[in-house]
Amino acid sequence: MSRESAHDLAIEADNITFAYGNVKAVQDLKLQVPRGISFGLLGPNGAGKSTLIRLVVGLLKPQSGSLEVLGQRSPRMVARLIGYMPQLPALYGELSVVENVDFFARVYGISDRRQRAQQVEEAIRFVGLWERRKTPALKLSGGMKQRVSLACAIVHRPPLLLLDEPTVGLDPELRVTFWEHFRDLTKEGVTLVISSHTMDDAAHCDRLAFLRSGAVIAEGTPKELREATGRPDATLEDAFLYFVRGEVSPSDTQ
Amino acid sequence: MTLNNVVAITRRIIYQLIRDRRTMALIVFVPMVVMTLIRLSLPEGSTLDYVAPALLGTLALFFVFLLTGISFLRERSQGTMERLMASPVSRIDIVLGYLFGFSLFAVAQSLIILLFTIFVLQVQYQGALWQIFVFLIIITVMALNLGIFASTFARTEFQVVQFIPLVIIPQVLLGGVFWPVEQMPTYLQYIAKVLPLTYAVDGLKGIMLEGETLLGVGLDLGVLVAFAAALTVLGAVALHRRAAG
Numbered sequence: 001m002s003r004e005s006a007h008d009l010a011i012e013a014d015n016i017t018f019a020y021g022n023v024k025a026v027q028d029l030k031l032q033v034p035r036g037i038s039f040g041l042l043g044p045n046g047a048g049k050s051t052l053i054r055l056v057v058g059l060l061k062p063q064s065g066s067l068e069v070l071g072q073r074s075p076r077m078v079a080r081l082i083g084y085m086p087q088l089p090a091l092y093g094e095l096s097v098v099e100n101v102d103f104f105a106r107v108y109g110i111s112d113r114r115q116r117a118q119q120v121e122e123a124i125r126f127v128g129l130w131e132r133r134k135t136p137a138l139k140l141s142g143g144m145k146q147r148v149s150l151a152c153a154i155v156h157r158p159p160l161l162l163l164d165e166p167t168v169g170l171d172p173e174l175r176v177t178f179w180e181h182f183r184d185l186t187k188e189g190v191t192l193v194i195s196s197h198t199m200d201d202a203a204h205c206d207r208l209a210f211l212r213s214g215a216v217i218a219e220g221t222p223k224e225l226r227e228a229t230g231r232p233d234a235t236l237e238d239a240f241l242y243f244v245r246g247e248v249s250p251s252d253t254q
Numbered sequence: 255m256t257l258n259n260v261v262a263i264t265r266r267i268i269y270q271l272i273r274d275r276r277t278m279a280l281i282v283f284v285p286m287v288v289m290t291l292i293r294l295s296l297p298e299g300s301t302l303d304y305v306a307p308a309l310l311g312t313l314a315l316f317f318v319f320l321l322t323g324i325s326f327l328r329e330r331s332q333g334t335m336e337r338l339m340a341s342p343v344s345r346i347d348i349v350l351g352y353l354f355g356f357s358l359f360a361v362a363q364s365l366i367i368l369l370f371t372i373f374v375l376q377v378q379y380q381g382a383l384w385q386i387f388v389f390l391i392i393i394t395v396m397a398l399n400l401g402i403f404a405s406t407f408a409r410t411e412f413q414v415v416q417f418i419p420l421v422i423i424p425q426v427l428l429g430g431v432f433w434p435v436e437q438m439p440t441y442l443q444y445i446a447k448v449l450p451l452t453y454a455v456d457g458l459k460g461i462m463l464e465g466e467t468l469l470g471v472g473l474d475l476g477v478l479v480a481f482a483a484a485l486t487v488l489g490a491v492a493l494h495r496r497a498a499g
Binding site: 029057058059076079080082086087088089090091092093094095099104105106107108109131136152 | 258259261262266269270273274333334336337339340341342343368370
């Protein structure tokens with residue numbers, strides 16, 4: 001990928017490293033995520049996807065290297081502009097759908113009551129759960145909880161949305177619905193960073209980074225990554241294996 | 255610190271607890287059952303008068319520690335804490351939000367224990383009732399912060415329960431609940447001096463048995479306030495370390 005100006009990038013990681021004790025989760029990782037696209041972080045469990053997302057949202061600090069999020073060196077400075085959907089649905093079971101979403105609207109600083117009510121309704125309608133808005137979260141199915149979790153992440157209309165394995169445990173129909181939601185968000189100019197270990201998700205992304213052992217081993221559009229294998233019928237899975245074995249990025253091959 | 259964030263977290267905790275009817279019922283009835291059992295277990299002719307101050311302090315510490323410790327840990331284990339930490343709220347907002355949210359229930363619980371002990375179990379006391387209650391509030395706030403702080407070191411609810419023998423029982427044994435601190439070996443008296451329950455029991459005994467005022471037990475009160483403040487800061491620091499780890 002060609003070097004973009006800092007203004008066009010939602011995330012720019014330069015040689016960042018993070019270790020949990022002796023276990024290096026992210027190692028000299030370089031990544032540039034342009035604004036307004038869906039960007040997939042693909043890799044097996046333990047590849048460093050969740051750690052990278054937690055670094056970007058400011059839950060962790062890089063131990064070396066530099067990381068800029070929305071042009072800021074400290075992600076905490078732009079926390080209001082970031083939406084985060086963790087791997088677990090992370091909802092308050094006793095509270096209803098609307099109360100959960102309203103709580104996150106409050107902590108993300110939407111203090112005007114009318115404005116908040118409007119954005120809460122919009123977020124819940126967006127995920128198609130308005131009819132269930134009064135249901136306590138603990139009484140919802142797993143897929144519904146994921147949808148409420150997405151509504152909590154988007155209620156403050158963030159320009160950058162980080163979704164950690166958002167489609168895990170969803171049935172195929174709901175997965176399609178989620179991707180429709182994600183496409184709608186990118187159409188509105190939101191930058192989406194989605195971690196996943198399934199190639200099905202990868203195919204939907206505008207750009208992808210393959211991660212392995214805490215580093216980016218390849219980055220490009222799904223088409224570029226498939227073509228880099230030199231096989232016309234190559235799938236993204238083939239492309240992933242190709243880069244794992246050869247560890248060359250399509251940008252190196254061009 | 256942002257007031258709006260603290261209010262949002264406090265409000266959410268109050269809603270959550272009110273919805274959990276069984277927990278609400280337990281908060282109200284368990285202390286009454288325990289105090290009644292203690293009263294019934296006393297030998298014929300004895301009264302609760304002398305032990306009541308120590309029991310009130312101990313029960314406030316025990317119930318509040320358990321309530322906050324487990325609730326706070328649950329928030330971490332279900333991932334909501336991480337989500338909250340990724341939002342613009344600060345760590346001190348979270349700890350204060352929890353403190354105020356739980357205070358409402360913990361203070362209500364302390365009031366129930368106090369009123370039940372005095373009016374139903376007929377315990378005689380010297381000082382003013384409202385001063386006993388104010389002192390109990392300070393103990394409750396300290397215990398809330400102790401629960402939050404301790405829970406940041408646990409990964410499961412089972413581990414929080416294991417903190418009871420570690421954090422609560424030594425305080426009960428050394429804090430003047432069963433026998434006066436002055437009668438213990440010197441080195442244990444030094445240990446007792448760094449345990450908040452020692453000051454809680456001493457202050458409550460001062461008001462209830464000797465008719466002291468809040469000013470008269472000012473040193474105990476001051477030490478408990480200092481413990482509460484220090485634990486609030488430590489809780490916020492430890493929270494960051496644990497949520498990130």
